[in-house]
Amino acid sequence: MQALIGRLSVECVEGDIAAQDGLDAVVNAANRDLMPGGGVAGAIHRAAGPELAETCRPLAPIQPGQAVLTPGFGLPNPYVIHCLGPVFGVDEPAEEFLKACYRNILAVADAHGLSSLATPAISTGIFGYPMADAARIALGTIAAEARGLRHLRWIRFVLAGKDALTVHEAALRGAVGQGG
Secondary structure, eight states: OEEEETTEEEEEEESOTTOOTTOSEEEEEOOTTOOOOSHHHHHHHHHHOHHHHHHHGGGOOOOTTOEEEEEOTTSSSSEEEEEOOOOTTTSSSHHHHHHHHHHHHHHHHHHTTOOEEEEOOTTSSTTOOOHHHHHHHHHHHHHHHGGGOSSOOEEEEEESSHHHHHHHHHHHHHHHTTOO
């Protein structure tokens, strides 16, 4: 599914976050230390190669909601935007931290003149954020920020599984009315 929020095209697809050709950046649902791990961080680091961890080391640790940019190395994308989402029930206020994630991802992308990015559903894996709430927060935040973006024109949510896709498509339909 694809929809327009202001001048920003947002789509939801099922797929592999580390295999998103044709986009300026991919978002890493990072850990505090920006190191390889499981899930999205592991997939991105494996695809990018060991140079990514070497580049990330001096940038760590990051705090929930913070986003930093690195080269993409072996990924099909020139850049990676690393963002630490909240651990649900631990990092409070979780909703504010998750909103900060998406605001900061958009700000980093726009500040670097990027026009497109792919993002996973941040914090919904091992960090335990309920998928429907995370999708509503993510897409609502993007809709609220869309009007102020100068360069970013395309966001692809890359989701693991049909259930996540269905939830994000519903949240995207709800967010379309909120945007510019």
